[in-house]
Amino acid sequence: MKKVTVIGSGFSGLSCAAYLAKNGCDVTVIEKNDDCGGRARQFTHNGFKFDMGPSWFWMKDVFDKFFNDFNKKSTDFFETVKLDPGFQIIFKDNLLKLPSNWEDILDLFESYEKGSSVNLKKFMIEAKAKYDIGINTLVQKPGLSIFELLDLKVINNLSKLKLFTSYRSLVHKSFKNKYLRSLLEFPVLFLGTAPKDTPSIYSLMAYSGIKEGTFYTMGGFVSVINAMKTICDDLGVKFKFNFDVENVEIKNNKIVSVSSSNSKFSTETVICSADYNFFEQKILPKKYQSYTNRYWQSRTMSPSSLLFYLGVSKKIKNLEHHNLFFDEDIEEHIDDIYKKPIWPKKPLFYVCCPSKTDIEVAPIDKENIFILIPIAPGIEDTSDIRKKYYDIVLDRLSKYCQIDLKQIIEYERSYCINDFISDYNAFKGNAYGLANTLTQTANLKPKIKSKKINNLFYTGQLTVPGPGVPPSLISGKVVANYILNKELC
Numbered sequence: 001m002k003k004v005t006v007i008g009s010g011f012s013g014l015s016c017a018a019y020l021a022k023n024g025c026d027v028t029v030i031e032k033n034d035d036c037g038g039r040a041r042q043f044t045h046n047g048f049k050f051d052m053g054p055s056w057f058w059m060k061d062v063f064d065k066f067f068n069d070f071n072k073k074s075t076d077f078f079e080t081v082k083l084d085p086g087f088q089i090i091f092k093d094n095l096l097k098l099p100s101n102w103e104d105i106l107d108l109f110e111s112y113e114k115g116s117s118v119n120l121k122k123f124m125i126e127a128k129a130k131y132d133i134g135i136n137t138l139v140q141k142p143g144l145s146i147f148e149l150l151d152l153k154v155i156n157n158l159s160k161l162k163l164f165t166s167y168r169s170l171v172h173k174s175f176k177n178k179y180l181r182s183l184l185e186f187p188v189l190f191l192g193t194a195p196k197d198t199p200s201i202y203s204l205m206a207y208s209g210i211k212e213g214t215f216y217t218m219g220g221f222v223s224v225i226n227a228m229k230t231i232c233d234d235l236g237v238k239f240k241f242n243f244d245v246e247n248v249e250i251k252n253n254k255i256v257s258v259s260s261s262n263s264k265f266s267t268e269t270v271i272c273s274a275d276y277n278f279f280e281q282k283i284l285p286k287k288y289q290s291y292t293n294r295y296w297q298s299r300t301m302s303p304s305s306l307l308f309y310l311g312v313s314k315k316i317k318n319l320e321h322h323n324l325f326f327d328e329d330i331e332e333h334i335d336d337i338y339k340k341p342i343w344p345k346k347p348l349f350y351v352c353c354p355s356k357t358d359i360e361v362a363p364i365d366k367e368n369i370f371i372l373i374p375i376a377p378g379i380e381d382t383s384d385i386r387k388k389y390y391d392i393v394l395d396r397l398s399k400y401c402q403i404d405l406k407q408i409i410e411y412e413r414s415y416c417i418n419d420f421i422s423d424y425n426a427f428k429g430n431a432y433g434l435a436n437t438l439t440q441t442a443n444l445k446p447k448i449k450s451k452k453i454n455n456l457f458y459t460g461q462l463t464v465p466g467p468g469v470p471p472s473l474i475s476g477k478v479v480a481n482y483i484l485n486k487e488l489c
Helices: 010-024 060-068 101-111 116-136 144-152 152-156 167-174 178-191 201-212 222-235 276-283 293-295 330-338 384-400 418-425 467-485
Strands: 003-009 026-030 042-045 047-049 078-080 087-091 095-098 215-217 239-240 247-251 254-259 263-264 269-272 304-312 322-326 349-352 367-375 409-415 456-458
Touching: 003 152, 010 026, 010 222, 010 269, 042 367, 047 367, 060 222, 060 467, 078 178, 087 178, 095 101, 095 178, 095 384, 101 201, 116 167, 116 201, 167 178, 167 201, 167 456, 178 201, 178 322, 269 467, 276 293, 322 384, 330 367, 367 384, 384 409, 456 467
Parallel strands: 003 026, 003 269, 026 239, 087 322, 269 456
Antiparallel strands: 042 047, 078 215, 087 095, 247 254, 254 263, 304 367, 304 409, 322 349, 349 367
């Protein structure tokens, strides 16, 4: 039984560890922080429970499949709620709430644009076809060769995938109403590029988020992490926390040990679920790096985020669980992220208020709120900048909620680029990983297998299949299956 070391205990790391342990590997997970979860950690303050990263999820079937692979169900560990409305979008001159019921969604579309319900049905049929081929076939590939795409299922469905059509053109061809267009384009905004530059295959996101619905785990998203750790524990996976990898020993093109400032242990196989760029550029000697610094600098990253975690002493009206503030020009904000890049002049932002659904995350008669502003990775992050944007979003949010929020906030914390770098060694302080552009899809992403070290593999948001929680779960399984199929473990 080979000794396997997984670096990082986020979704991809825990997923990979679980699949390898299930198949007889001796697995140890090492983590630089004092608990599991990576970006899905949780912190508490005086009865407030804050998810630090993900707060909701789509692609529920991906989570179900993971637990089923270990003869479990998600309900064995936590309660899942389908939100209604899934989210609301606040425009300058309109308010749009997305119902959870499909027939109600069709009615909503029809109320904004006559005949659009028929187009939405057609749009979702095509999106489901992309979802089925994308999630069940394409993203299950290790991305090591173009020949992986010669799968009969892929070949037979190439016309449906419309790889060279932009997501925006797909949406705009079927819908004329600006509010409906914004509703449909929202799911791809966090994939790392503008809708006009996103391949139309990612309409699968709209299918999952709009047709299937938005889900929340009671107690916070950390419930999923805790469930995955329990599975790992039951399979004999060992954990070493507060282990910040500083060095690796390499012999005969293999890593034979990993070490921190005060600890060292041997290994036979290494899976890096930590930041791919950091491990390559800062841990590996230059001659063992698969990609140059120039290569990494040329990559298109998904956005970073400025986050505010707020504990509020009163219940707040007008907010739903999920709220998107599209009350400024979306195109201008997109350009500020992806083209310039600069701090947005008139930021759009997202507000999550999980206490609308979950009484566990805030004291009685109080609210748990966090605010997220998508920003360009790698830009300047200072306390003055954070304060400036805190004032901007609090003023707009207060106006919408008809209350001076600053007067009733009893706890506040910010989190931004510098924190992503400090806590996760995140390249340029990215929050979501590598952007899903056409030139960074499938086998065009950084490889799961090192080109220079025979027993080193990568998983997570900077390799296949890409950013987001469900893809990270799949990424761990893809790497584990590759290692097991090649009998490398």
